[in-house]
Amino acid sequence: MKQILSIVAFFMISAAFAQINYQPGYFISNNGAKTECLIRNVAWKDAPVEFDYKANEGAETQKGLIKNVSEFSVESYKFKRFRASVDRSSTIMDQMSTSAVPEWKTETLFLKVLVEGKVTLYQYEDGNIVKYFFSTGDHSNAEQLLYREYKEDGVINTNTKFRQQLFNLMRDKLADTKDFENIRYRKDALSKLFVEYNGGTGEMKDLTATQNxxxxxxxxxxxxxxxxxxxxxxxxxxxxxxxxxxxxxxxxxxxxxxxxxxxxxxxxxxxxxxxxxxxxxxxxxxxxxxxxxxxxxxxxxxxxxxxxxxxxxxxxxxxxxxxxxxxxxxxxxxxxxxxxxxxxxxxxxxxxxxxxxxxxxxxxxxxxxxxxxxxxxxxxxxxxxxxxxxx
Known part of the structure; x- marks a missing residue:
């Protein structure tokens, strides 16, 4: 049994050093230069502030920092940097606000692209905080879709402004308000809606289809x-x-x-x-x-x-x-x-x-x-x- 226990311990320690996958990708610097390279694909859960890359298999690992990189991509993961207003309201009971009014703070963020098209959908995740954003036009700015839970007299209420935002954004093609009245603030539901809206443009990409x-x-x-x-x-x-x-x-x-x-x-x-x-x-x-x-x-x-x-x-x-x-x-x-x-x-x-x-x-x-x-x-x-x- 001691031998078996030693084998288990060896594999547990080895796992910490295993599976470092560098895959073909690119990043765009502040000056607009695009660099083809190998990027360490960790299928990010939380929004990164940096990433590892190297010029080729034999090269040393370098850091791509959010202050120097406006965009990077590897396989089905693509992140774009924005200076955006964020309401970080929590849905955890003991961390929940008592006000429906958003508390905006301007931050520099890497947002993960979910559905790309005429109107693009992004996700920002940090621990138990998950927020969704969209961009239009030249996609140089991103706006948060506002969903906020708050406590009022011991009851949990919600600010669901995001539904009105989506209707205003998409009513040129999706004029039925029923498409928006009950939509949930969830990745699958929002992605499906953005795919439907962007579907006829010929430039739509649903990155969620191949993400983890x-x-x-x-x-x-x-x-x-x-x-x-x-x-x-x-x-x-x-x-x-x-x-x-x-x-x-x-x-x-x-x-x-x-x-x-x-x-x-x-x-x-x-x-x-x-x-x-x-x-x-x-x-x-x-x-x-x-x-x-x-x-x-x-x-x-x-x-x-x-x-x-x-x-x-x-x-x-x-x-x-x-x-x-x-x-x-x-x-x-x-x-x-x-x-x-x-x-x-x-x-x-x-x-x-x-x-x-x-x-x-x-x-x-x-x-x-x-x-x-x-x-x-x-x-x-x-x-x-x-x-x-x-x-």
Whole structure:
């Protein structure tokens, strides 16, 4: 198990240095000069203030700074710099304003292009703040589409001026007010509207079609592990025993949420499964038996390292709550102790190819008996989990 743990730790450390992807792109300097180069594509979630680039594969990495660059692009990601008025109102309850009136502040921002055309849609994101902008004409200026949540007498109200802004902007082609009355302040809804408006111009580009999107995967996850239980004496009464490692089979199902940024390299997952461990043994005058059937509910984060379009390595770490099923106990001679509810951390490394995956996962020790007992029991495991993605 120590060897497996060392492998997990190695991959977790290695991930921090993996997957630095430089891809063909360009940037435009303040003087209008366009530079073709390789740009590090990190599929930005938050609006950047700088980016890494190099002239060619063998060249040193340089920084493109917002003060020196008016525009840059790599693959489906394009950012344009604007000096714009921003209302940074929050939708988080304890950070929410008590006024419907926007609090404008002029800032220099890189705005991400979502839909480009006669009227262009942009997104600005910073933590939990997400705002949308548009530009027209020569696209030298960007204006925020105003949506503001605020608290008033304990009730959350909204300033939805953005709907009127959109109607004023697009009524030459979309004259039906129903197109705007219920539109949500969300990327998918706004992008769809801008695509519809720009659709007949011949110059429309929907960059969201190839930008990172969130997705959900469902897998079945059978597996086998070697379970180990150690009995430790807490009062010096000589009650100690190590059960021999024993195969434990599991059947489970995983739900994985792929995050819509950083080239879909990050995911959240839950992997509920059921396992059954039963063992016995003896040492001196003590005869030991135990039965442990449990449902494990891991919740964790996963990082992917892509090898090609179909194959990838991954590492993950999870916190698992554990629920006992039926009669779970540890017994020596005639003394029987129930196994208490528990939890632990787990870490794993794996490989995925198309819809198949295989993972080696180590479950760190979790206590099985209450702290007031004269002796304690710890369960740990290391095993192989196979996965098949249904959709």
């Amino acid at each position: 999107r969130s997705s959900v995967n469902f897998k079945i996850t059978p597996g086998i592990s070697m379970g180990s239980v150690t009995i430790e004496d807490r009062l010096g009464n000589g009650i100690e025993f190590d059960f021999k490692s024993k195969p434990v089979f599991r059947i489970g199902a995983e739900v994985e949420y792929i995050m819509p940024f950083n080239n879909n390299k990050w995911a959240l997952f839950t992997d509920p499964n059921i396992q059954f461990y039963k063992n016995d043994g003896s040492q001196g005058v003590y005869n030991w038996t135990m039965q442990y059937k449990f449902i494990e509910l891991p919740f964790g984060a996963r990082h992917y390292m892509f090898l090609n379009n179909d194959s990838k390595l991954f590492i993950d770490i999870a916190f698992a709550a554990v629920l006992n099923v039926g009669d779970c106990y540890i017994q020596y001679n005639e003394v029987k102790r129930g196994i208490s509810k528990s939890s632990n951390f787990a870490a794993g490394v794996g490989f995925a190819h198309k819809q198949y995956s295989a993972e080696v996962r180590y479950g760190f020790g979790r206590g099985l008996t209450d702290l007031h007992d004269t002796w304690g029991a710890t369960y740990s495991s290391a095993g192989l989990i196979l996965g098949y993605k249904l959709f």
